[in-house]
Amino acid sequence: MRVAITGAAGLFGQGLVAAFSTRHEVFPLTRAEADITDAEAVLAALERIRPELVVHPAGIPDLDTCEADPARGFLVNYQGTRNVVEAARQVGAGVAHISTDAVFDGKKLAPYLETDQPQPLTVYGRTKLQAEQAVQALAKHWIFRVSVLFGPGKTNFVEKGLHEVAAGDEYVVASNQVGSATHTVDAGMKIMEVVEAGRHGLYHLSNQGACTRFELARKAVELAGLDPGKVVGVPDAMMRRRAPRLKYAVMEMAALRQAGFALPRSWQEALAEYVHAIRALWEKRSEDAPGLRS
Numbered sequence: 001m002r003v004a005i006t007g008a009a010g011l012f013g014q015g016l017v018a019a020f021s022t023r024h025e026v027f028p029l030t031r032a033e034a035d036i037t038d039a040e041a042v043l044a045a046l047e048r049i050r051p052e053l054v055v056h057p058a059g060i061p062d063l064d065t066c067e068a069d070p071a072r073g074f075l076v077n078y079q080g081t082r083n084v085v086e087a088a089r090q091v092g093a094g095v096a097h098i099s100t101d102a103v104f105d106g107k108k109l110a111p112y113l114e115t116d117q118p119q120p121l122t123v124y125g126r127t128k129l130q131a132e133q134a135v136q137a138l139a140k141h142w143i144f145r146v147s148v149l150f151g152p153g154k155t156n157f158v159e160k161g162l163h164e165v166a167a168g169d170e171y172v173v174a175s176n177q178v179g180s181a182t183h184t185v186d187a188g189m190k191i192m193e194v195v196e197a198g199r200h201g202l203y204h205l206s207n208q209g210a211c212t213r214f215e216l217a218r219k220a221v222e223l224a225g226l227d228p229g230k231v232v233g234v235p236d237a238m239m240r241r242r243a244p245r246l247k248y249a250v251m252e253m254a255a256l257r258q259a260g261f262a263l264p265r266s267w268q269e270a271l272a273e274y275v276h277a278i279r280a281l282w283e284k285r286s287e288d289a290p291g292l293r294s
């Protein structure tokens with residue numbers, strides 16, 4: 001299958017390219033090649049590629065950026081997605097859209113199901129919910145809500161902590177935000193499986209198990225053989241961030257289960273493999289350039 005992937009230089013974009021390249025012909029699209037806020041540029045790119053599927057992780061994933069500049073958040077996350085959907089419709093492609101747990105308000109205190117009513121707390125969450133609605137207008141669509149991404153290719157929440165602790169600094173993270181964690185390549189492989197099966201719809205997707213940001217960062221530091229005491233958990237209110245964070249955002253993967261798909265491995269297993277790969281990279285770099293740790 002010919003697969004175009006937006007946001008291909010991004011964290012999830014790179015995981016999706018790695019996953020889909022194992023079985024399909026992949027056409028990575030960066031912002032320079034197709035700015036999703038430019039409808040004509042998106043259509044021109046898809047007319048050139050003629051994909052059967054567009055996987056669409058491009059967007060602004062930062063909650064505080066969206067909260068500070070709602071117009072830009074809506075332009076990229078919502079209008080950009082509409083442009084992708086419209087161009088896909090014109091070339092006859094399906095769209096697999098990447099969404100987020102931030103469509104919920106975090107007040108449920110039990111795992112969120114795909115059938116739960118979204119109630120976003122933030123500008124970011126609202127932009128992503130409207131983008132989901134734009135995608136649902138297309139017959140051949142999939143929506144995958146993911147949460148706290150980590151994976152190769154771009155610095156992320158986990159890698160940032162490893163770098164800070166390796167440099168002797170403290171890594172200050174929220175101790176009271178419970179959620180799901182998602183390895184980008186694991187999620188990419190599952191998305192590919194669902195798309196190949198032709199099972200359209202809305203799916204929650206992460207690695208199995210719940211954790212706080214503190215538990216995730218501390219486990220990563222421990223696995224890297226660094227000092228877990230350097231990971232400091234504080235209530236998220238103390239972090240003075242612009243956009244409110246969800247206290248509880250665990251997602252139940254009910255739709256995957258009901259459709260008979262195996263669920264991804266646990267977050268601990270995925271994290272162990274990822275941290276191991278980072279350590280191997282650091283070791284290689286310090287052999288190539290002695291004195292360089294990270």
Ligand SMILES: NC(=O)c1ccc[n+]([C@@H]2O[C@H](COP(=O)([O-])OP(=O)(O)OC[C@H]3O[C@@H](n4cnc5c(N)ncnc54)[C@H](OP(=O)(O)O)[C@@H]3O)[C@@H](O)[C@H]2O)c1
Pocket residue numbers: 006007008009010011012013030031032034035036037056057058059060061076080098099100101128146147148149154
């Ligand atoms: N990160 C998380 O923990 C998380 C959690 C839940 C859901 N998500 C969702 O997952 C998706 C991917 O997130 P991510 O962490 O991979 O983000 P990312 O690393 O920031 O990647 C997003 C990509 O989108 C591209 N992009 C931004 N504006 C664009 C535009 N106008 N036209 C074309 N491309 C544009 C960026 O290009 P540049 O490289 O040029 O900036 C970047 O490559 C997002 O939709 C996000 O809402 C992420």
